[in-house]
Amino acid sequence: MASKELRKKANLIRQDIINMVAAAGSGHPAGALGMADIFAALYFKIAKINPKRPNWPDRDRIFLSNGHICPVLYATLARRGYFKTEELATLRRLGSRLQGHPHRTALPGVENTSGPLGQGLGQACGSALAARLNNKKYHVYCVMSDGEQDCGSTWEAAMFAGKNRLSNITAIMDRNNIQIDGYTEDVMPLEPLRQKYESFNWRVIEVDGHNLDEFIGAANRARKIEEKPVMIIAHTVPGKGVSFMEYDYRWHGKAPNGKEAKKALKGLNAIMDKLK
Amino acid sequence: MNPRLNPKLYTKKVELAAARSGVGQGLVEAGKRDKNIVVLCADLAESTKTHLFAEKFPERFIECGVAEQNMMSLAAGLAREGKIPFVASYAVFSPGRNWDQLRTNVCYNNVPVKIVGSHAGISVGADGATHQALEDIALCRVLPNLIVLIPCDALEAKKACLAAAKVKMPVYLRLTRPKTPIITTPRSPFKIGKAQILNPGKDATVCASGPLVYDSLMVAKKLKSESISVEVINNHTIKPLDKKTIISSVKKTGCLVTVEEHQIAGGAGSAVLEMLAENFPIPAERVGMPDAFGESGEPRELLEKYGLCCSGIERAIKKVLKRK
Numbered sequence: 001m002a003s004k005e006l007r008k009k010a011n012l013i014r015q016d017i018i019n020m021v022a023a024a025g026s027g028h029p030a031g032a033l034g035m036a037d038i039f040a041a042l043y044f045k046i047a048k049i050n051p052k053r054p055n056w057p058d059r060d061r062i063f064l065s066n067g068h069i070c071p072v073l074y075a076t077l078a079r080r081g082y083f084k085t086e087e088l089a090t091l092r093r094l095g096s097r098l099q100g101h102p103h104r105t106a107l108p109g110v111e112n113t114s115g116p117l118g119q120g121l122g123q124a125c126g127s128a129l130a131a132r133l134n135n136k137k138y139h140v141y142c143v144m145s146d147g148e149q150d151c152g153s154t155w156e157a158a159m160f161a162g163k164n165r166l167s168n169i170t171a172i173m174d175r176n177n178i179q180i181d182g183y184t185e186d187v188m189p190l191e192p193l194r195q196k197y198e199s200f201n202w203r204v205i206e207v208d209g210h211n212l213d214e215f216i217g218a219a220n221r222a223r224k225i226e227e228k229p230v231m232i233i234a235h236t237v238p239g240k241g242v243s244f245m246e247y248d249y250r251w252h253g254k255a256p257n258g259k260e261a262k263k264a265l266k267g268l269n270a271i272m273d274k275l276k
Numbered sequence: 277m278n279p280r281l282n283p284k285l286y287t288k289k290v291e292l293a294a295a296r297s298g299v300g301q302g303l304v305e306a307g308k309r310d311k312n313i314v315v316l317c318a319d320l321a322e323s324t325k326t327h328l329f330a331e332k333f334p335e336r337f338i339e340c341g342v343a344e345q346n347m348m349s350l351a352a353g354l355a356r357e358g359k360i361p362f363v364a365s366y367a368v369f370s371p372g373r374n375w376d377q378l379r380t381n382v383c384y385n386n387v388p389v390k391i392v393g394s395h396a397g398i399s400v401g402a403d404g405a406t407h408q409a410l411e412d413i414a415l416c417r418v419l420p421n422l423i424v425l426i427p428c429d430a431l432e433a434k435k436a437c438l439a440a441a442k443v444k445m446p447v448y449l450r451l452t453r454p455k456t457p458i459i460t461t462p463r464s465p466f467k468i469g470k471a472q473i474l475n476p477g478k479d480a481t482v483c484a485s486g487p488l489v490y491d492s493l494m495v496a497k498k499l500k501s502e503s504i505s506v507e508v509i510n511n512h513t514i515k516p517l518d519k520k521t522i523i524s525s526v527k528k529t530g531c532l533v534t535v536e537e538h539q540i541a542g543g544a545g546s547a548v549l550e551m552l553a554e555n556f557p558i559p560a561e562r563v564g565m566p567d568a569f570g571e572s573g574e575p576r577e578l579l580e581k582y583g584l585c586c587s588g589i590e591r592a593i594k595k596v597l598k599r600k
Binding site for chain 2: 103104105111112113114115116118119121122123124125126127128129130131133134152153156157159160
């Protein structure tokens with residue numbers, strides 16, 4: 001899929017996110033919007049997956065560690081054909097398969113239960129290690145947030161992956177600089193992230209998370225790197241595509257009201273028109 | 277002689293062995309039977325006896341370092357790909373430190389990870405309160421999908437380990453550190469969720485979990501000479517609880533003492549009494565840690581000090597008999 005088509009998919013995913021979170025009245029729009037380009041690239045271009053066979057043993061695994069951005073996961077899975085887009089409107093409702101934080105057995109395509117932060121990379125390492133033990137060739141992706149770099153367990157997993165040279169892992173860090181209480185560097189300074197991961201025996205590639213060609217190039221390179229796990233630090237804009245949400249940490253965990261949602265959709269439609 | 281019981285049980289020649297050694301052997305046997313068994317350890321291979329598995333199957337032994345949280349997440353990742361992971365550490369660290377990972381990655385996901393919590397209870401001894409897990413049953417029995425097992429001796433620990441390897445659910449296996457009397461025989465039955473009446477009686481029921489089953493049997497023998505008939509149940513499965521065996525026993529005896537090396541709040545005794553309160557309420561006493569942390573000392577000294585011993589169990593039986 002050409003990058004222009006991917007951008008259109010990402011735009012649709014963003015519109016879905018706004019509709020879902022606004023309808024639910026709660027949820028996490030900023031991080032979800034910021035990762036729409038990367039999710040579109042992962043699910044429509046990079047990963048070897050088959051929506052008709054969600055449990056295909058040789059599929060690439062895509063773990064989501066920071067489960068709160070699940071609106072982007074659900075919208076992407078629906079757009080990719082794992083289930084009908086109509087079901088997106090049930091987000092966070094009683095009886096819905098679209099839980100407030102994703103649950104592995106609830107919905108096809110969801111590889112891991114997540115929500116409590118700092119636990120995705122460890123599970124991804126377990127899956128990658130199993131691939132080695134089972135002589136499987138699948139690749140393991142782990143989408144993470146920058147906020148969960150505060151968690152000690154993240155670094156336990158980073159150390160384990162480095163020690164065991166889990167080159168079948170590509171982690172993707174959403175470096176959007178925000179977390180619930182403010183900007184990451186105010187809450188708990190994380191930099192220098194590149195040097196931290198390099199010192200844990202990882203290869204690090206930094207990209208603009210909204211430049212699809214750059215990200216796809218990095219992901220393709222990452223698959224070919226042997227002997228080391230790869231961390232792609234994707235610099236993103238939280239709230240990307242919705243002017244009044246961009247860069248504002250207050251939209252981390254707040255739903256837009258009806259008027260705000262309308263304004264957001266108008267802006268996204270204008271962007272879509274330019275892509276046509 | 278009850279065929280379930282070690283013929284030397286009531287003699288001074290009763291053999292001693294550590295439950296963790298039973299699990300160490302069980303893991304090697306499970307590993308031979310099923311190549312999907314993998315063992316993860318957090319820098320405690322020899323203490324947890326998982327070094328036996330590591331020597332036999334080095335490619336299936338995963339050293340995680342002092343990183344129990346990651347060990348649990350790794351195990352969840354391995355289990356979802358078809359592996360049967362056993363994670364071993366001291367119970368204070370696993371399921372103590374990594375309870376969040378146990379809850380979300382293992383139990384909510386319902387993947388068949390087996391948690392071996394060694395060095396549970398006050399009989400850890402000299403290492404002191406920091407290393408004496410007295411809260412782990414409470415932590416585990418509130419988690420949906422998790423089976424909770426407390427073997428009474430090394431032979432039963434081995435059987436519990438093999439049973440855990442087979443069942444397609446998460447399991448917590450609680451073990452103590454010291455060598456304790458062998459109560460059962462290699463041929464004694466073990467079935468998850470099926471408690472065993474090791475000594476039939478009619479005046480009082482003692483429902484014990486772990487090596488204190490031995491002390492309970494010794495008390496039952498002593499009280500027989502005082503014409504008090506005590507039924508002793510080996511309650512090795514805390515979840516799912518064997519309601520049928522326990523209810524029919526207390527219907528017969530009319531009173532109950534629970535015995536465990538755990539805080540009296542939230543442990544095996546609580547589990548039994550919650551169930552009986554709804555089904556067949558009777559006078560009951562609980563032998564366990566009285567809402568306190570432990571301390572350093574010899575295991576036997578500590579058990580005596582806190583009443584987790586024959587005299588404590590006897591006191592509780594006589595007290596509950598008066599309440600009938």
